[in-house]
Amino acid sequence: MDTTSKLAGGRASARPPRRRNTVKYRQTVTAYTFLLVPLLFFLLVRFIPTFMALRLSLFDWNILREQQPFVGLENYTTLVADEKFLQSLKNTALYTVIGVPLQIILGLGLALMLGRVRAFRGFYRALYFAPYVTPIVAAAWVWQWVFSPQFGPVNTVLDWLHLPPQSFLTSPDQALATTAGLVVWQNLGFQVVLFLAGLAAIPRSYYEAAEIDGATGSQAFWRITLPLLNPTIVFSVVTGTIAYLQLFTQVVNLNFTDQGGPLGSTLTVAVYIYQLAFGRFQMGYASAVTVVLFVIILIITLLQLRFLTRRYDT
Amino acid sequence: MTAASSAPRKRVDMRTLLVYVALTVGVIITLFPFIWMVLTSLKGFQELFNLNFLPSQPTLDNYRQVLTETRFLQWFGNSLLVAGVTTVSVLFFDSLVGYTLAKFDFPGKNIVFVLILSTLMIPTEMLVIPWFVGVSDLGLTKSVPGAYFSIMFPGLISAFGVFLMRQFFDTLPNDLLEAARIDGMHEFGIFWRIAMPLVRPALASLAIFTFLGNWNAFLWPLIVIQQPQFRTLPIGTALFNGEAGTQWGLIMAASSLAVIPVLIVFAIFQRQIIEGVVLTGMKG
Numbered sequence: 348m349d350t351t352s353k354l355a356g357g358r359a360s361a362r363p364p365r366r367r368n369t370v371k372y373r374q375t376v377t378a379y380t381f382l383l384v385p386l387l388f389f390l391l392v393r394f395i396p397t398f399m400a401l402r403l404s405l406f407d408w409n410i411l412r413e414q415q416p417f418v419g420l421e422n423y424t425t426l427v428a429d430e431k432f433l434q435s436l437k438n439t440a441l442y443t444v445i446g447v448p449l450q451i452i453l454g455l456g457l458a459l460m461l462g463r464v465r466a467f468r469g470f471y472r473a474l475y476f477a478p479y480v481t482p483i484v485a486a487a488w489v490w491q492w493v494f495s496p497q498f499g500p501v502n503t504v505l506d507w508l509h510l511p512p513q514s515f516l517t518s519p520d521q522a523l524a525t526t527a528g529l530v531v532w533q534n535l536g537f538q539v540v541l542f543l544a545g546l547a548a549i550p551r552s553y554y555e556a557a558e559i560d561g562a563t564g565s566q567a568f569w570r571i572t573l574p575l576l577n578p579t580i581v582f583s584v585v586t587g588t589i590a591y592l593q594l595f596t597q598v599v600n601l602n603f604t605d606q607g608g609p610l611g612s613t614l615t616v617a618v619y620i621y622q623l624a625f626g627r628f629q630m631g632y633a634s635a636v637t638v639v640l641f642v643i644i645l646i647i648t649l650l651q652l653r654f655l656t657r658r659y660d661t
Numbered sequence: 662m663t664a665a666s667s668a669p670r671k672r673v674d675m676r677t678l679l680v681y682v683a684l685t686v687g688v689i690i691t692l693f694p695f696i697w698m699v700l701t702s703l704k705g706f707q708e709l710f711n712l713n714f715l716p717s718q719p720t721l722d723n724y725r726q727v728l729t730e731t732r733f734l735q736w737f738g739n740s741l742l743v744a745g746v747t748t749v750s751v752l753f754f755d756s757l758v759g760y761t762l763a764k765f766d767f768p769g770k771n772i773v774f775v776l777i778l779s780t781l782m783i784p785t786e787m788l789v790i791p792w793f794v795g796v797s798d799l800g801l802t803k804s805v806p807g808a809y810f811s812i813m814f815p816g817l818i819s820a821f822g823v824f825l826m827r828q829f830f831d832t833l834p835n836d837l838l839e840a841a842r843i844d845g846m847h848e849f850g851i852f853w854r855i856a857m858p859l860v861r862p863a864l865a866s867l868a869i870f871t872f873l874g875n876w877n878a879f880l881w882p883l884i885v886i887q888q889p890q891f892r893t894l895p896i897g898t899a900l901f902n903g904e905a906g907t908q909w910g911l912i913m914a915a916s917s918l919a920v921i922p923v924l925i926v927f928a929i930f931q932r933q934i935i936e937g938v939v940l941t942g943m944k945g
Binding site for chain 1: 692780794
């Protein structure tokens, strides 16, 4: 290495105009040497499979059969009339519009409260965060037990309060909300920590100036806190939405014997894809569903980034 | 943040008290499922469906059954192996790519960065079908290295980690690297011995989140694991719970065994984990 760098230096001093090119050339070679394995990885494990999924969606592709006939866009036309698919799409949208705002509001509320206290702040924060590190599968089974219609403590509490017992996960009307509750419970701690950090980044002097100007607490919240939290909120909305649109593990484990819940009331697009591809081995049709999910995620993410991001002059 | 900055008035004290009450109620609700899980796991079969809060005759029988009659320890070991190898790989490759993108100037740099970032929007559901077809064609799922490799290959490099590490390497002063270069240090040596030690906090949080994510991975392992001896903890627990039917004592004991080690690790690394969330949120 020593000799090569001296040689390069020597050549450079002899012909000054080429020096930059040599450095740049060496940097390029080093960079692509470092990137070789990772780029191959992304090509083989991300990009090629994406195109394979696009291609599979044009075939009546079943892994158990020899023949995989090309059907063009037929999978997509079937999809439009597939009631189970439409139901899974509706459910997934419901999960997202319930879960994302709820976890942001609760997370921000708890963070604001934690911001007001001094003693035990770290202790409370850690306790709220505990469900987030809990294995999802175990948490789902515990949730199922806690909300058990006959033996669950939640119905016992309702009974104490003289309220009628509920059927929760076994009822087509309540299963989705109970499932969303599990996801919010698990994500809440993450949101709290995120918003605590966002709040800590707002300079105290803004609040002091607002107080001098006679602003009330709620004015300070709407005019200072919320606008300056915009980056945190955008991050939370975008990553939260992507996660909810792919909801799978919680749904499967909450109704393990009847995946998708009573009358398909908790079925998500991801669970439906799993059933199609690995239950019925209709991999071509399942791929068409994944392509639709991909397009939905792409459009929603880009729209959110476009319309939620605000720049405030400070 | 001195105590004097908010002059203690009676009204403020009352409000602070209310905040503490609200926070405590919230914590109790948050932790209740854990408490109920552990209490149920200690109940014998006869009192399982009684709704008394504390078990009258606490027993470890459920735990004994889970540990002796299931492959729990094997699932645990498999998860440790899969999550461990994946984490080491992610730390190495994500740092290498992040460093290259932050500190080198080369044609195609932005394209590479955007291409890697764009993979974050590809849903896993879309990739699992081609992955499964590929793994089946190669016949990987039956042999020992092949089965483990097929469980972990999708996570060996993470686009999110690349993004995180690039942000961190970006803040390192170039002079430091240039000085090492003038001393004749090899480019890889500069990365490994100069740059890497300086981003330790970022590596710690990336390690914890990668480990946690792979420890919890469910969709792909559920699809690709075909033989019981390769089951990871989430798959083993889910399938066992599904088979245990109404044996909730066993299910809660298995769940407790899956949860408790993670909570202990969390208690130890709490500060790094929470800083990790803060870093990802701020950098993201």
